[in-house]
Amino acid sequence: MAFAFPVWLAVQEALLEDEPTEAEKENPSCFDEFDDAALFEHFHLTRPCISFIVDAVRFRMKTVSYRRASPPVDVFVMVALNFFAHGAFTPAVVQKIGSCLHSSLPSAANSASGVIAGMSDVFISFPFTQDARDQNAAVMEEFCKIPNVLGVLAPVQFKIRASPYEKESFKSFINAQGFTSVMSQFICDSTGNILSVEKCCVGSTAEQELWEYSFKGREVEEDLHGKYWLIAGPGYHLGNHVLTAVAKPETIEDVLFNEAHAKMLNVMQETVDLLKRRFLCLMQLGFTEEGSLNKKLNIIKACSVLHNIALKFSVPPPTRARKTEPLYSGKHLAAETNIDALMARKELIKKTFSKPKNQD
Known part of the structure; x- marks a missing residue:
């Protein structure tokens, strides 16, 4: 398993108990506009896996008192997943999130890398x-x-x-x-x-x-x-x-x-x-x-966290x-x-x- 089964159950239970806000319930996820094939093309992950990642990031940002992201959490995650999957931002994703994102794309991706890398204490x-x-x-x-x-x-x-x-x-x-x-x-x-x-x-x-x-x-x-x-x-x-x-x-x-x-x-x-x-x-x-190695480690750790989650969801390569x-x-x-x-x-x-x- 990517992490101990009791830990997995605890995470699942915590996410289920973490009710979304009224605003989160009313607003559809930015991922909903992509069909399954497009999701895999742009993010190299499946819909259930992405949904879990979004919920896990939202939960993490609440529990560690992280400064609330200026874009919605799903947009915040979309920027990171697209960059991780391709090493760049694909035009279809940039067009989809452009109006939602007030900060620059690289800055948002770096911030998301730090949050996801911080989840390594659970998923690695x-x-x-x-x-x-x-x-x-x-x-x-x-x-x-x-x-x-x-x-x-x-x-x-x-x-x-x-x-x-x-x-x-x-x-x-x-x-x-x-x-x-x-x-x-x-x-x-x-x-x-x-x-x-x-x-x-x-x-x-x-x-x-x-x-x-x-x-x-x-x-x-x-x-x-x-x-x-x-x-x-x-x-x-x-x-x-x-x-x-x-x-x-x-x-x-x-x-x-x-x-x-x-x-x-x-x-x-x-x-x-x-x-x-x-x-x-x-x-x-x-x-x-040499002084910027921690930023690189955040990207490496974040991708490793997502790798373990993808294995748990049996996402194909x-x-x-x-x-x-x-x-x-x-x-x-x-x-x-x-x-x-x-x-x-x-x-x-x-x-x-x-x-x-x-x-x-």
């Missing part, structure tokens, strides 16, 4: 109870055969434009693949639900550094989430909670483990691909400076318009040997992937 949920962790690990084990895994960990690169005239700043945005980007740390489960998104760093940041200085990294390494693993790529160091592949497999068991490990990394690849296909704004986040981007890695740091972690991985492989002696 790392398993925080023992029952939730056990359930999550059981689903993961059924999928990849590796026990005690909570999710897959990866850095995600987002292309940006940076001014080459600011040489020092520009250099920091150049990633290991040679293009300018910012990167965030993602964790997802075996069905592509995003469990954690945090940090927005310059593209040259090493994956291991991103992990060590992240809130989730510190929580996990301090055993706050129990004795579980997160599967990770070669840019991370094998640790007590970070499970990497065997660099030089020597046995059939090592090979089988690496195949299972790669299966989980492929889930993250597919999750990021779907995220960027549905929200084309993530394909190019525009110009940025948009038609693929371009090749799938690989899951770009960050800069690798020389690994320090962790003997305890090596022995734990070896024991895990032996216990999980060795055939009984009475089998061929």
Whole structure:
């Protein structure tokens, strides 16, 4: 699930209890003038999903005492969803909302990004109870055969434009693949639900550094989430909670483990691909400076919130318009040997992937 089922029920109940005002009842939603096909074309989401998002944003703005938006909430949301879906504002949507919107479209989209990103405390949920962790690990084990895994960990690169005239700043945005980007740390489960998104760093940041200085990294390494693993790529160091592949497999068991490990990394690849296909704004986040990374993180988090909601509503993916981007890695740091972690991985492989002696 995109978030714990009790949380989902609580949100649904709160939204049902949050009666719309008389003005909201009298005024039809600006989305009503689009048929279902046009809705999906302009927003890459379905009508039930959009209705839930509008209600959730309205509820959020009331509960956090957010300054009331100058346009109605549905217009406020429409601006954001259209920008997220296309990375620009489509003419049909601009024409539809032009008379309602007193502020500029980019400003409204930025404000909406902040509100939706703030909803990540509800819609992006790392398993925080023992029952939730056990359930999550059981689903993961059924999928990849590796026990005690909570999710897959990866850095995600987002292309940006940076001014080459600011040489020092520009250099920091150049990633290991040679293009300018910012990167965030993602964790997802075996069905592509995003469990954690945090940090927005310059593209040259090493994956291991991103992990060590992240809130989730510190929580996990301090055993706050129990004795579980997160599967990770070669840019991370094998640790007590970070499970990497065997660099030089020597046995059939090592090979089988690496195949299972790669299966989980492929889930993250597919999750990021779907995220960027549905929200084309993530394909190019525009110009940025080191001091403006929080604005970029708001967009990334907001799209991640909407991704999880879309999965809950079984919204189909948009038609693929371009090749799938690989899951770009960050800069690798020389690994320090962790003997305890090596022995734990070896024991895990032996216990999980060795055939009984009475089998061929």
